[in-house]
Amino acid sequence: MNGYTGKILRVNLTSGKTSVIPTQKYEQWGGGHGMGSAIFWDLAKEKAISGFDPRNVVTIMTSPLSGTLVPGASSRTEVQGIGPHTSPIEWFTRSNFGGRFSPMLKYAGWDGIVIEGRADKPVWLDIRNQDVNINDAGELWGMDTWQTQEEIWRRVVGSRKSEGWTVLGSEEDGPRTTQMPAVLTIGPAGENLSRIACLIHDAGHASGQGGFGGVWGSKNLKAISVIGTGSVNIANPGALIQACLWAQKKYGLDLDHPDESWYSWHGPRMPQFVLWERRKDARLKACIGCHLGCREISKSGLGNESVCVPTTFYRDADKERHKGRQTEAVYIASDLLQKYGINAYEAFKGLYYIKALNEMGVLGPGKQIDCDLDFSQFGETGFVEKFLKMTACREGRGDDFAEGFYRAAKQWGRLEQDLKTGLLEYPYWGLPEHGCDPRTQVEWGYGTILGDRDISEHDFSSLSLWVSKMKQKGFTVPFPAEQAVKLFTEKMTPFEGDMQMLDYSTDNIYSEHIAKLVAWHRYYTRFWKQSLLFCEMRWPDFINSKSPDLRGLTGEGEPKFFNAVTGKNFSFSDGIRLGRKIWNLDNVIWAVQGRHRDMVSFADYIYTKPFEGNRTFPEYYAPGLKNGKWDYILLNGRHLDKTEFEKFKTRYYKLEGWDIHTGRPLKKTLESLGLAHIADTFIPPLPRDC
Amino acid sequence: MSKLSEKRSATIPASEGYLVVDTKKCQGCMTCMLVCTLVHEGKENLTLSGIQVIQNPFEKFPNDLTVEQCRQCAMPRCVEACPTGAIHADSQNGNVRRINAEECTGCMACVEACPFPTSRILWDSEKEQARKCDLCADTPYWHEKGGPGGRQACVELCPVNAIKFTRKMPIKDTDADKGYKVNLRGSGWRNLGYSDQ
Numbered sequence: 001m002n003g004y005t006g007k008i009l010r011v012n013l014t015s016g017k018t019s020v021i022p023t024q025k026y027e028q029w030g031g032g033h034g035m036g037s038a039i040f041w042d043l044a045k046e047k048a049i050s051g052f053d054p055r056n057v058v059t060i061m062t063s064p065l066s067g068t069l070v071p072g073a074s075s076r077t078e079v080q081g082i083g084p085h086t087s088p089i090e091w092f093t094r095s096n097f098g099g100r101f102s103p104m105l106k107y108a109g110w111d112g113i114v115i116e117g118r119a120d121k122p123v124w125l126d127i128r129n130q131d132v133n134i135n136d137a138g139e140l141w142g143m144d145t146w147q148t149q150e151e152i153w154r155r156v157v158g159s160r161k162s163e164g165w166t167v168l169g170s171e172e173d174g175p176r177t178t179q180m181p182a183v184l185t186i187g188p189a190g191e192n193l194s195r196i197a198c199l200i201h202d203a204g205h206a207s208g209q210g211g212f213g214g215v216w217g218s219k220n221l222k223a224i225s226v227i228g229t230g231s232v233n234i235a236n237p238g239a240l241i242q243a244c245l246w247a248q249k250k251y252g253l254d255l256d257h258p259d260e261s262w263y264s265w266h267g268p269r270m271p272q273f274v275l276w277e278r279r280k281d282a283r284l285k286a287c288i289g290c291h292l293g294c295r296e297i298s299k300s301g302l303g304n305e306s307v308c309v310p311t312t313f314y315r316d317a318d319k320e321r322h323k324g325r326q327t328e329a330v331y332i333a334s335d336l337l338q339k340y341g342i343n344a345y346e347a348f349k350g351l352y353y354i355k356a357l358n359e360m361g362v363l364g365p366g367k368q369i370d371c372d373l374d375f376s377q378f379g380e381t382g383f384v385e386k387f388l389k390m391t392a393c394r395e396g397r398g399d400d401f402a403e404g405f406y407r408a409a410k411q412w413g414r415l416e417q418d419l420k421t422g423l424l425e426y427p428y429w430g431l432p433e434h435g436c437d438p439r440t441q442v443e444w445g446y447g448t449i450l451g452d453r454d455i456s457e458h459d460f461s462s463l464s465l466w467v468s469k470m471k472q473k474g475f476t477v478p479f480p481a482e483q484a485v486k487l488f489t490e491k492m493t494p495f496e497g498d499m500q501m502l503d504y505s506t507d508n509i510y511s512e513h514i515a516k517l518v519a520w521h522r523y524y525t526r527f528w529k530q531s532l533l534f535c536e537m538r539w540p541d542f543i544n545s546k547s548p549d550l551r552g553l554t555g556e557g558e559p560k561f562f563n564a565v566t567g568k569n570f571s572f573s574d575g576i577r578l579g580r581k582i583w584n585l586d587n588v589i590w591a592v593q594g595r596h597r598d599m600v601s602f603a604d605y606i607y608t609k610p611f612e613g614n615r616t617f618p619e620y621y622a623p624g625l626k627n628g629k630w631d632y633i634l635l636n637g638r639h640l641d642k643t644e645f646e647k648f649k650t651r652y653y654k655l656e657g658w659d660i661h662t663g664r665p666l667k668k669t670l671e672s673l674g675l676a677h678i679a680d681t682f683i684p685p686l687p688r689d690c
Numbered sequence: 691m692s693k694l695s696e697k698r699s700a701t702i703p704a705s706e707g708y709l710v711v712d713t714k715k716c717q718g719c720m721t722c723m724l725v726c727t728l729v730h731e732g733k734e735n736l737t738l739s740g741i742q743v744i745q746n747p748f749e750k751f752p753n754d755l756t757v758e759q760c761r762q763c764a765m766p767r768c769v770e771a772c773p774t775g776a777i778h779a780d781s782q783n784g785n786v787r788r789i790n791a792e793e794c795t796g797c798m799a800c801v802e803a804c805p806f807p808t809s810r811i812l813w814d815s816e817k818e819q820a821r822k823c824d825l826c827a828d829t830p831y832w833h834e835k836g837g838p839g840g841r842q843a844c845v846e847l848c849p850v851n852a853i854k855f856t857r858k859m860p861i862k863d864t865d866a867d868k869g870y871k872v873n874l875r876g877s878g879w880r881n882l883g884y885s886d887q
Contacts, residue, residue, distance in 0.1 A: 069728055071849075107735065107736060107737075146748055163802060165813070173796070173815060173818065174815055175816075176813055178744050180746070202748075229736075231727075231738075232735070233733050234732060234733055234734065237831040241725065241843070241847075245846070245847070248847075252849070255850050255879070255882065256851055258878055258881055270883070281751060282751055283716070283718070283754065284717045284882065284884070285717055285718055287719070289719060290719050290849075291721070293717040297718075297747065299750055299751050300750065301750035305747055
């Protein structure tokens with residue numbers, strides 16, 4: 001097989017036995033998410049259970065592109081299973097992470113790992129090529145994620161060095177590598193069954209959403225280590241190299257001669273995705289195979305590999321405390337998130353939520369919500385150290401924090417009121433808002449509420465987030481709204497040509513045009529980004545200033561690389577169609593878990609409180625039609641209309657071919673997608689027609 | 691050193707090409723390693739790459755990463771150690787030190803002979819043969835002229851231009867990094883907010 005290794009490792013922690021699933025059985029799903037959903041459907045006999053239930057099945061999947069030269073698609077790993085984070089139902093969900101785990105898993109000869117059952121005591125999985133052992137993790141339990149990884153490195157590499165190479169196996173002329181094992185691990189938060197616990201790899205790669213850290217903790221699974229010396233076969237090496245050179249020359253940023261006017265999602269002019277103050281003495285750090293890194297390794301060793309929210313989590317608190325000056329507290333805070341294995345979004349939103357409650361006189365030492373945190377030290381290192389430790393270890397009020405702040409608010413009797421006012425900015429499924437508010441960038445909020453988690457997919461953010469940033473800084477937006485919208489919508493097959501898919505004006509946000517936008521977004525991300533694992537930070541590329549006509553490489557690039565690796569003849573549209581199939585499978589799983597359209601509803605404040613900007617974006621813009629003309633329109637001052645949103649849902653379900661009364665896939669739709677076998681096993685039977 | 695080795699050493703002409711790297715500029719993506727095995731073997735395999743990037747994400751910059759490329763030594767101990775002459779200076783390709791796979795018996799003498807902490811000789815445990823960097827003199831899967839007179843895949847594909855080919859021998863003393871680890875950063879790198887020192 002080209003791209004694939006041919007084997008998926010199946011691990012039963014209850015029995016302590018391992019076995020092999022042939023990849024060919026699931027090859028039709030592409031890789032990553034598609035395979036994970038299909039495997040979960042087959043192996044999870046009970047799906048309407050808690051994420052902490054030992055019957056939960058967790059998949060950790062690569063793609064055929066993992067470990068290859070495909071730029072920005074070589075290193076992601078997709079984790080799926082029932083996640084304990086969401087409410088009221090713990091949805092079957094997903095979260096992926098970068099670094100070097102999926103390449104190393106491929107080099108060891110595995111396309112993925114399936115975890116079932118629960119070990120009766122802490123264990124770690126030790127994969128060395130085809131040699132797999134379930135080892136006692138008693139001594140590792142209690143260690144933070146960095147300590148765990150370094151200890152496992154020591155155990156696996158140990159004294160096996162020969163001329164600087166680690167030799168696997170017992171023979172001196174055995175397979176060898178210079179690389180350290182790639183380890184995925186939980187920290188104390190996961191061990192203590194926190195619903196907001198992550199899986200951490202290396203210094204700053206996290207499977208952050210879903211609460212998989214707690215799931216592993218409930219299974220007594222501390223870590224998975226993999227080291228491999230094998231190969232990934234490539235169908236057409238020449239074509240792959242040419243594709244890389246094509247992407248580099250035609251669409252790539254020349255870091256040595258960056259053009260001031262450059263812009264592209266495939267390679268931003270400032271590629272580092274760190275939101276704290278930049279450091280001069282640092283390395284730009286990439287995942288394996290990535291053409292343009294987004295992380296850093298610092299001279300101090302603090303904040304290594306952290307990006308996005310971990311780098312902003314304590315930034316404002318620190319600066320406000322220290323009169324605009326940034327201190328090491330921001331890096332220490334980020335490192336603690338990684339070491340404890342705590343979801344950064346929850347920590348960030350939760351931190352400011354409890355601060356607000358403290359300022360209201362409701363939460364603090366001796367208050368109605370008694371909490372042993374000294375808020376007079378907010379912004380200092382000591383404060384955040386204590387906050388994160390109590391969360392990870394469930395100490396004092398940290399026991400509530402570890403449940404996530406939605407459940408904490410419920411525990412404190414404040415949920416309803418704080419969701420009404422928006423004091424608790426948790427608009428969907430008990431999850432914190434991302435910064436791309438449902439009242440503004442609607443495909444984000446809609447995609448989330450129609451799915452299982454904060455989608456965290458920035459595919460359209462260059463039209464809103466970037467534009468808002470440029471306007472904030474007083475820059476001229478280099479691509480007019482109409483031109484930009486055209487560049488996007490012309491590639492959004494099968495709905496190409498409908499420019500109103502990207503009309504964010506209030507008159508349009510409940511229309512069938514937006515239903516198409518949401519649907520396309522689900523299909524593209526389910527296949528190209530979550531199954532083939534093209535990285536969210538570098539794909540898709542719709543607008544690229546290097547092209548004379550500004551057209552980016554999306555639509556042509558994705559299938560070019562996939563076909564070069566696998567030898568298939570797959571088109572961009574084929575991928576969109578398969579994405580639709582995967583999305584429908586996920587929706588069947590959620591239907592089994594109890595999803596009904598009546599629960600697909602935002603928190604009250606989304607329908608009543610106008611959006612008035614946020615910490616990052618005081619003003620939020622997106623393209624839209626205003627008096628018949630395209631422009632970037634200001635979206636402040638509006639909220640969603642509940643009645644209109646209900647009408648939108650009906651339009652969306654119709655577009656998908658789903659039952660408008662329940663929001664569940666119809667049997668005829670599943671049959672048309674080749675999912676008749678799934679439709680037939682669904683209990684109660686799915687209706688055939690609306 | 692044996693008399694045979696002394697004789698060999700005295701007669702081995704210098705390579706006409708070398709790779710130099712900027713280990714502070716390297717972003718650790720391992721594109722060089724991935725393309726090396728792709729052009730030579732037609733598959734992806736870090737173990738068989740003629741250039742090795744070794745990194746530790748928990749370390750402090752710049753000690754978190756090193757790039758270990760073959761130095762095309764003036765006095766190549768791998769050539770001296772080879773009992774069959776499989777490793778030789780290829781006069782058809784600018785005297786690049788390379789292995790003739792047909793003559794390699796898999797004795798691993800070259801692997802042990804490489805004087806650097808990480809041996810630059812690779813070991814293919816499946817075929818039981820040694821491999822090494824040949825400056826892309828022989829790349830069955832890349833139809834570009836390679837060797838010291840041509841192009842090197844790792845140089846071409848490195849996304850941050852952290853690898854450079856040079857005809858000038860970096861230093862005469864093969865036991866030091868000097869000359870092989872260089873500064874390839876310029877004003878563009880400063881524009882990213884990083885030091886170019």
